[in-house]
Amino acid sequence: MLATTAESKHSRRPAGGAGATAKAPRQPLRRCLASGAVLPKAELLRFAVDPDGQVVPDLAERLPGRGLWLQPRRDMMEKACKKNLFARAAKRQLRVPSDLVEQVELLALRRCLDQLGLARRAGSVVVGYEKVKAALKADRVGLLLQAEDGAADGTDKLRALAQAVGRGTVVQSFCDASALGAALGRSAAVHVGVMRGRFAAALERDVGRLAGLRGGQDQGNGVGRPTEGER
Numbered sequence: 211m212l213a214t215t216a217e218s219k220h221s222r223r224p225a226g227g228a229g230a231t232a233k234a235p236r237q238p239l240r241r242c243l244a245s246g247a248v249l250p251k252a253e254l255l256r257f258a259v260d261p262d263g264q265v266v267p268d269l270a271e272r273l274p275g276r277g278l279w280l281q282p283r284r285d286m287m288e289k290a291c292k293k294n295l296f297a298r299a300a301k302r303q304l305r306v307p308s309d310l311v312e313q314v315e316l317l318a319l320r321r322c323l324d325q326l327g328l329a330r331r332a333g334s335v336v337v338g339y340e341k342v343k344a345a346l347k348a349d350r351v352g353l354l355l356q357a358e359d360g361a362a363d364g365t366d367k368l369r370a371l372a373q374a375v376g377r378g379t380v381v382q383s384f385c386d387a388s389a390l391g392a393a394l395g396r397s398a399a400v401h402v403g404v405m406r407g408r409f410a411a412a413l414e415r416d417v418g419r420l421a422g423l424r425g426g427q428d429q430g431n432g433v434g435r436p437t438e439g440e441r
Contacts, residue, residue: 244286282419323393329409351403352410357387360400
């Protein structure tokens with residue numbers, strides 16, 4: 211998401227001096243097991259250990275016990291599994307499922323779709339070419355989701371419109387029209403606009419995580435494009 215001018219200035223203020231009390235709260239930091247990078251935990255994936263000593267994904271960050279953290283990237287996941295980094299960090303023997311990488315990717319996809327469903331029930335979603343177009347023109351859309359198999363003419367036009375709006379709108383693709391539609395109680399959906407606010411911010415983060423877990427190779431394949439319509 212593009213920062214506003216005021217936000218950019220605010221982020222550059224020094225820790226002390228005038229205006230210091232207006233600074234945003236500092237985010238908790240965690241270290242990635244695989245890269246060693248220390249990052250805000252919002253940029254990492256949490257793993258926990260169940261009572262049987264097995265590593266389990268904790269994308270919602272709710273499971274008890276000490277967290278084990280990784281950057282949401284496929285190469286980081288593979289490195290942690292291959293080099294037994296979970297056990298090293300926990301300082302004890304742990305069991306790591308052979309399909310942990312695939313588990314996490316599926317959970318990340320389900321989380322994206324579940325979050326989209328929550329946004330719809332909260333009234334924060336518009337669906338269909340014309341409705342999304344109108345919302346974009348009104349600069350109300352924080353996140354534009356486009357089906358990977360959407361028709362090129364419609365997706366390109368809305369993408370260009372999203373890039374032209376004043377505050378900037380994030381554009382992402384992570385699944386096909388049938389999966390988007392299922393999350394929204396429809397047979398299919400090609401164009402989905404999520405209104406600015408917490409749902410758009412949460413979905414942007416989750417879809418970005420999913421892309422990293424897929425190795426950045428999931429951004430639309432152009433196969434089997436449906437006819438453009440009012441989906």
